[in-house]
Amino acid sequence: MDWAPAVPDGVDCPWTRNRLTRWWLVLPADAIGAALVAVLGSAGAHELDEIPTALARGAAAVVIAWACAWALLRGREHHLERPWPEGGAVVVVAWGAWTVMRALAGGGAGLASWAVMTGALLVxxxxxxxxxxxxxxxxxSLTPKPLQRRLDAQDQ
Structure with a gap:
């Protein structure tokens, strides 16, 4: 017995066919997400005075992540709004860049716990x-079968 789920998944994503990344969605959503992670991370680390610095580092990390993901996928279809693999690459690169920036700024003693917290928030x-x-x-993108039958009959 073989069964396939009704929800399109993986390579067959009807909402991504015949177009590339929806930058109008990805850029503001990731920017808001990075700002949210910066504020929550600073509050969680009890560093409220560091919120502006965290916002700047978060913005830089996300820009680096977009550039890396786009550069890696250039020449073939790229859909940075998909969770995997493009979205996963954005999350991993943003986390790595943000952690390196914090370490270079003297992240010191709490760097490991901060990195785990920031990674979880980014994911x-x-x-x-x-x-x-x-x-x-x-x-x-799912069309109920009775409606699809009527649409097919109408096309013929």
């Missing part, structure tokens, strides 16, 4: 909006 926020967007677009 939840930057990965989370991509997953929810993909779920919503997959749901929108």
């Amino acid at each position: 939840a926020v930057l990965g989370g909006w991509r997953w929810l967007y993909g779920f919503a677009k997959a749901h929108d």
